Amino acid sequence: MKIKQYRTQFIQELSEIYDVLEVESFFYLILEEKRNLKQIDLALNPDLSFLEEEIVDWNMLVAELKKEIPIQYLLGKTNFYGLDFEVNPNVLIPRPETEELVEWIISNHLAIQKNKNLKILDIGTGSGCVAISLAKNLTKAQVFAIDVSEGALATAKRNAISNEVSVTFLHQNILETEDLMQEFDIIVSNPPYVRNLEKEEIKKNVLDNEPHLALFVADNDALIFYRKIAELAQKNLVKNGSLYFEINQYLGKETVELLENLGFKNIELRKDIYDNDRMIFCIK
Template identity: 50%
Template sequence: MRLRTILDIYHKELDALYGKQEVDSFFNLLIDHYLQLKRIHIVVDPEYVITKSEEQPLFEALSALKLEQPIQYIIGVTDFYGLTFKVNTHTLIPRPETEELVSWILSDQKGNESVDPLQIMDIGTGSGCIAITLAKKLTNARVIGMDISEKALELSRENAISNMVDLSFLQGDILNVTRSDHLLNHKLDVVVSNPPYVRHLEKAEMQNNVLNNEPHTALFVSDDNPLIFYKAIGEFAKDKLKPNGLLYFEINEYLGRETMTLLEQQGFKNIKLKQDMFGKDRMIRAEK
């Protein structure tokens, strides 16, 4: 079948759901991933024909897209900060806003000429995108990624190997740590986390492909205690950060001021709230 014909089928089946531009983007990703072809093949050679075996994954992907499965789960990978990460339904799909959080950390550490390794811990590491990117970009860093999910940790270890970085991963539940000594026995320069922060009352604002596919344990918190993870991680960071160590959070856009107040109550100083590229309150940095 002509590749152009398959693209036309995609538009017929999917445009009403996603829009023409998004469908074009999906198709370009899929032919690159499965066939190592670029969009230019369709432009230059509208008669370009692929085999039945080459057609199969494209039609399987079409069926998955009709069910509103995320394209990243369909192809099993996504890009984050110039690196490629495997993703699956045990981990959240990395977002551009999280790239901004990583960029903030890297910017703060630019010019750090300390002879001692930079000790960093990423709590709720998921796919490992934050921890691995920091380890890749900060050559003097020793990074630990922690997650409650062993399935997520399996994937983050694979991502560390594929991105050729050396870091440590450990399984732990930050909500059930009575003494942080259980997790590590040295002080940290940086603690970073993108914990669950979406309240159940906000579900109506979410797209179906997120709501019906990504792991709810990594997304949602109760309406009556939405800062539960921030409180626990803040307490951990107060104990484990070095003097003047830094704590970074990705946050719920509606709870920026509340999160700042919590950190003030926990004794942090120089707390800064930062907006993302969309003008939403999305990141916080606090100093011990």
């Protein structure tokens, strides 16, 4: 079968569940992964065909996509900040908004690292996307990363190796941690922040497949991780050290107030590409 013919069939089968543009993006992601072909290659070579065994493989992927399993899990990888990361059900799929947080940290500290060996801690590292991207771009920094999930840490360690960076990974429950035992120039965290009352806003493919441990917090204490991490930051950041958070878009004001009450200064709340309150920076 010609690939162009299969593409039509692929879109028809999945467009009842997904937006057509999203289905097209799925098709070309799989095509590049399976055949190393881009959209332009297919346009220039319209007679390219699939072998019978390839069609069997693609049909299996279509069946999984119909169950709304994320394409990133099916391919076992995704791209974040220009790097490839292994992803699986032990870790959240990195989001574009988190790339903005990484960019903010790098832009604030790239010049500083020329004169200082920065020490960075990423709390709740998941796939390691934040810690590894920082290590890759702030090349003189010493980077540490914590997660409560052993499965996530195993994934993050493989990602550090494949992206050729050195990160020290620690298995630790931050809510049970009283002291980080060393000082850091930067602490960053994208902790669980979705309240149970917001579950109806979460897409089915996320809700059914991504780890709830990394997503949800109780409605009555939605800032539990922010409070704990900020308290630890007051102990374990150097003087004028930086604290960065990705936050719940509905709790920007409350998160700012929490940090003010804990004595942080120069607090800045930023919106993401979707115009939602998403990131906070402050100084000890």
